[in-house]
Amino acid sequence: MKLSKYLFIAINAIIFAFASNPVWASDRIHKTNNPVFAEIIGLIAGFGTTFAAMPDLLVMLKNRSTKGMNPRMAAIMGSFQTLWLVYGLMINAPAVIFWNAIAIVINGTTVGAYYYFARLEKTR
Helix, strand or coil, rough: CHHHHHHHHHHHHHHEEEEHHHHHHHHHHCCCCCCHHHHHHHHHHHHHHHHHHHHHHHHHHHHHHCCCCHHHHHHHHHHHHHHHHHHHHHCHHHHHHHHHHHHHHHHHHHHHHHHHHHHHHHCC
């Protein structure tokens, strides 16, 4: 297995262990209701979901080709991330605002790059 698969398994095992432990979850999150801890979790989660779309964009830019790419996923994600950004602004949630603004740029760039390279491929 590749290192990324081991990392994925390890991270999910840790998350499951903490989330499934009722003592940890109830004592540390629900009773203390620590907003700093919640914001840290939001920043970490936002980082992961924001940059999940980055590999497709990097491959497309590296290969300068649309081969194997589909812009629909990036367009759909960008659309809903725009709604998340509006929601974050409405509730004043910095992590939601920050990461969704970045994700909109990444997904918008992916869609734009797709159509740019598709046009180049048609003219070749």
